[in-house]
Amino acid sequence: MSLAVEITDTFEELRDTVARLHSELTRYELVIWTAGNVSARVPGHDLMVIKPSGVSYDELSADTMVVTDLYGEVVHGDLAPSSDTAAHAYVYRHMPEVGGVVHTHSTYATAWAAVGEPIPCVLTMIADEFGGEIPVGPFALIGDDSIGRGIVETLRSSRSPAVLMRNHGPFTVGRTARDAVKAAVMVEDVAKTVHLASALGRPEPLSEQDVDRLYARYQNVYGQQGEK
Numbered sequence: 001m002s003l004a005v006e007i008t009d010t011f012e013e014l015r016d017t018v019a020r021l022h023s024e025l026t027r028y029e030l031v032i033w034t035a036g037n038v039s040a041r042v043p044g045h046d047l048m049v050i051k052p053s054g055v056s057y058d059e060l061s062a063d064t065m066v067v068t069d070l071y072g073e074v075v076h077g078d079l080a081p082s083s084d085t086a087a088h089a090y091v092y093r094h095m096p097e098v099g100g101v102v103h104t105h106s107t108y109a110t111a112w113a114a115v116g117e118p119i120p121c122v123l124t125m126i127a128d129e130f131g132g133e134i135p136v137g138p139f140a141l142i143g144d145d146s147i148g149r150g151i152v153e154t155l156r157s158s159r160s161p162a163v164l165m166r167n168h169g170p171f172t173v174g175r176t177a178r179d180a181v182k183a184a185v186m187v188e189d190v191a192k193t194v195h196l197a198s199a200l201g202r203p204e205p206l207s208e209q210d211v212d213r214l215y216a217r218y219q220n221v222y223g224q225q226g227e228k
Contacts, residue, residue: 011049011076014040015065018049021181026057040177041092041099046070050090052079064078073172083142091173095155099175101153101185105169108191112136113164119187119194122203126194127211128218129186131159139166147171154157159215162187 022036025031028122034057039050049065065079070093072085082088088101089111103112112119112134117133126134137154140146151171154163162172170187174180197203206214 007210010040010045010052011047011067012062013065014042014049016062018051018065018177019060019062021177022051022057024181024185025102025104027063028071028188030106030184031057032105036104037084037088037102037129038177038181039082039085039088039101042067043099047075050085050088051082051180052077053082055079058215066130073120074077076181084147086143086145087151087171091171092153094148094152097175098173098180100174101181102113102172102174102177102180102190104184106184106188106191107160108195109164109188110169111195113169115165118164119210120203120205122194122197123190124206124214125186126190127214129183129208130190131215132211133205134160134162134187134190137163137171139164139168152218193223 008036018038018040023221028128030036037051039048039083041048044207047067047069049067052064052066055064064079066081068081068085069075070089075082084103091098091101113136114137118136121133135154135158137150140150147165150165151163155173161174162170162197164170170184171184172187174183194203
């Protein structure tokens with residue numbers, strides 16, 4: 001029995017989920033044209049589901065999603081996978097706790113990436129979701145796993161599920177693809193707010209103690225049990 005047949009039920013459901021999550025990127029205006037992508041790890045397998053390269057968001061469906069191994073080799077699907085596939089695959093290989101990865105070129109977060117500045121932790125929302133400042137990762141060219149290496153190296157020393165890759169844009173990770181999409185929405189929101197606050201004055205970072213308390217509360221107490 002082939003690998004694709006063995007996991008049919010699992011990856012068909014996941015392909016549908018990943019396809020639907022892409023609509024959240026357009027809903028929150030995090031992408032334009034065909035830019036950006038969402039991927040999800042296939043539970044129990046060294047595989048992932050990812051958006052095809054250069055396909056309009058209006059044309060995305062479960063059937064257009066591509067399944068690859070964790071080195072970017074296609075194992076199911078008729079289309080070429082995203083140009084960011086190698087980066088996503090590297091993250092999954094080196095961060096086993098990650099179940100979803102998202103990349104956007106959302107305007108305000110990408111502006112911070114363009115100037116190479118981390119987003120300071122000056123809002124309770126930043127402390128809640130990101131556990132401190134949102135870090136900047138190194139510049140890397142698209143085409144191999146260089147971007148993935150930069151993501152992993154940066155996030156390993158941070159509680160943040162988001163990294164601003166220098167001169168490129170934000171990448172976010174999560175326990176699930178939905179969690180990674182949520183982080184992508186929130187990083188753009190706080191990037192915009194801190195930009196506006198900086199135009200009005202000099203926002204003061206929260207104390208490390210307050211950040212720790214806010215992060216612990218949000219991650220462990222806030223919301224319904226088992227949900228965020």
